[in-house]
Amino acid sequence: MNVLIKSIFREIKNSIERYLAIFSIIALGVGFFAGLCVCRPALVHTAGKYLEEQNFYDYRILSSIGFSKNNTASFSDLENISSAEGAHYEDVLFTIGKNDLTFRVHSITDNINKLNIISGRLPETDSECVLDASFFDENMIGQTISFSDSNKEETLDAFHVSEFTVVGIATSPLYISGDRGTTSLGDGTITAFLFVNESCFTSDYYKEIYVTLKDSGALYSDAYKNAVAEQEDEVTKEAKIQANIRYEEIVAEAQKEIDDAKIKLDEANENLQAQKELAIQDAAQQIPNVGFPSLEENPYYIEMIDQIEASFEEPENELAEKYLDIEEAQKEVDSIKHPSVYILKRSENTGYASFEQDSTIIENISVVFPVFFFLVAALVCGTTMTRMVDEQRTQIGVWKAMGYNKLQISRKYLFYAGSAGLFGGIIGFFCGTVFIPRIFWSAYKTIYNFSERLLYVFDWKMCIISLGVAMLCTAVISALCCFKELRDVPALILRPKAPKNGKRILLERTRIWRRISFLHKVSLRNVVRYKQRFFLMILGISGCTALLVTGFGIQDSIQNVTDYQYQEIIQYDAKVTFTDSLTLEEQNQFIEQHQTMITDSIFLSENNIEITANGISKSTTITSAKEDITPFIHLQASDTIISYPKDEEIIICKGIADKLNIKTGNVVTLINDAFEQINVTVTGIFDNYINNYLFISENTMIQLFNDASVNAAYLNFNTDITTHNIVASILNEDIVSHIMLNEDIKESIEESFSSLNLVVLLIIICAGVLAFIVLFNLININIGERIREIATIKVLGFFNSESSAYIFREINMLTSIGALLGLFFGKLLHSFAMSKIKPDAMCFDSRIAWKSYLFSFILTLIFAGFVKIAMRYKLKKISMAESLKSVE
């Protein structure tokens, strides 16, 4: 083997710690970089595969009158359209336990939006159904669920059956997130979906048509968006045609009915007239015409005729009324509106859209962290290689004296650092790309249900970039270190490098200097002696602390959210939703009946609307209250109290305001479920972290919905009675559809947050590893360089603890400075990270508790402590004989 290569391997073996330091910082940097960068591709790839397998729709077409069953085929004849299928859906209240829960019942489509059966099977008969796997487990299979009695007549009429046996649980591409949407039934939210056979529905027309494209392109890609946009006009045109066909059918059918009815009526009329004629003729024959000039003047005859007329008056009037009815019906038919058509794309599907948004969160974060890690990596490598080259100055001189050229000599160092960088890069790349997306997925999995495991994505470009940066941080940096040294002539290199002079520092000119003990003086001078190391140390340690502050801060911001929300903002214990609007009498009755249990209550009117501002819209619930709502929900912005809106005003919660970029004073548009809209002025934005709230005055509600009748209430419970009993008693009321306990919401939210702890743990581990590598490497260099000094002070009679203190004092100083700076950086990093994490229906209170600052600071010192313990052992091992050795 080549001597040079041999020497390299020996070098690595002898200085394995140093080698590992470069290796691990590169692995960490690359792992973080590649891992975070691959998160979105991995998420999108997994979702893409799922949606492709389930054949997710590209267009969802709705019309105000639905589509006739025969005409879906015409969509598939369009260019670049692969298939089209019609579907039914209906929101139905089911009784589960004592609660009435709203389910959206869909018809199963054969090829589009295929269900992914998690357990059980697809329905075979009309009395079977498949349930939402996100909210029910396989224990439900075999159970029967039935329609609630509080369903409206038309809902019941929409189905042939009124109960289903659960035969399977499944996920649907229509619902990849946990959001099931809103409805006009119950409390306004849909609990879960339910799929049944198409033949369960009585309707003879489709509510919606799903259409898929032939060639569309990858999920969320521009190619896909273009492909969808390109075909949109065509599809819209066809949808209009189909809607018109349905329109004409309806009109024709109605017209036929009217015409038929008219014919019947005409017949009836003719009959009647004929009968009348006959009766009159009979009368003429019966009455003898004597003594009168004509029959018409005969009083008997006149009397007779009058009698007949009178007897026919009633049926004639009836007929006339019927004619009026028909006229009325004709008017109605004539006034049937031409249908409006809606072409919805995937981006209008809540799950699909929120997944796109959520997956970009990581992408945004993934820029900052790696840059920082790579900077540290470059510095670690730089200091290490500088030290190595310094140590081997004589050796380099010898190589040079023997006639090796610069490149040949530096090859050793390039290889040393480069191989550490390459191996670290490869290991880091694979570990990062495998584990980091998984960690994120385990947090996302609580929201998105479509896959247990995330698919692995290998990105060549990313791999090359990562390894390129790894090489830049190692080989290139060490080449720079080397060439600096190699510039000198061999004779100069062979001579020992003059030790870096002791320098007086600025502090010595001050009076404080005299009060400092000499041991501290050495440390203080050493701190500023090596600028590069000083910088590395500060960067590494402050980075560690900053990561910790961010990690703990994320926890704070999230944990505080539930506490703050349910202690400071929300004051009511439960929200009850009524099956129908309540009269004043019913309200009083309800309160009277639960007098002992309910300490306080307020009746509300709630409706679903879409709020639009600045081109962004969001569908949510809007509330109006008759009385003062503040005892139930504190409307505040920081410390300012927000007053309840007057007519044509609105106050909105911070979450929606942030999402829609709304400021106080803006005008926003509210759209009701019939697509009618009004404009209102925002008079306040109040603090709120969970769920979205919008409040308007009763008059505004009436203006929007023609109705502000009571359909919900906030309740406060008597704390002496167990909540369970109160809930049971309230649910026993027929008028109550649903009750929602804030305690339950709080619990379930806290549960879902617990997955974020994993992310926080990841951050803490990374911070620890970072601190460890930086400290270990620096202390290692420091000790290596000062072996002689350490041996000398040992000979001078410093106890082990004193000699470690002598070395570590400056490390402690730098650690403290770094950690203090880190607290500041941490605050910045935290607010950056928080600005990127914004889940739907939730907004975080970006704050860091002083305890977290303290913990981060202490934890940094503890990390440093671990390294120092390891290094103390190394210090202890330094032989005093080193002090006797000659200067190399």
Added chain:
Amino acid sequence: MSEFITFDKVGKTYKVGEVDIRALNNANFMIKQGEICVIVGASGAGKTTILNILGGMDTMSDGNVWLDGQEISTYNEKQLTAYRRYEIGFVFQFYNLIPNLTALENVELAVQICKDHLDPLQVIQEVGLSDRKDNFPAQLSGGEQQRVAIARALAKKPKLLLCDEPTGALDYHTGKAVLKLLQDTCRKTNMTIVIVTHNSALCDMADRVIHVKSGTIESVTTNPNPTPIEQIEW
């Protein structure tokens, strides 16, 4: 005069991998209080081993060592550290000054950890460096650095001053000046000084000379009339 230092059948075996190396074997000698003792021998003879044992920097494998009535061969690591701290002054061949401290501060560094010590400034004056006291080691010549090192050792008021090739890195004249300083100190303060060297010319300045060869004591001779440094040539 009583025996100040006693080496009784002292031996030292180093383990280097699988091999045992006997660096010192059955060494017997004693040194009296206030003597200058020169331990002389070729490199590898075992003189550094003696110095290490005497200085409490290393333990012996067998035998006993007494200093001023105390048996240091029984000391544990902590006791040895205290021993180095309070009883021993050390002068190295390469001075081993802390590069980041000035001359005066280097002396102060040593006295920081001593209970009973001399005034650093005064010691610096005694070694003739009062005008260089605020210079960093790198700004001092070799001889000056070695004088700082001696000052650092003396300031601790040690019972025993150990010097490892104190002139090894110095030129002739500077070396002589340093030796003169050592000899004068010994005479003035009645301090016991042990000098380890390979330069046998220094034997003439000693009260006692110990010759070491191949890990054994070859001879111990006393010199009733040591030659003043000025008259020694090498």
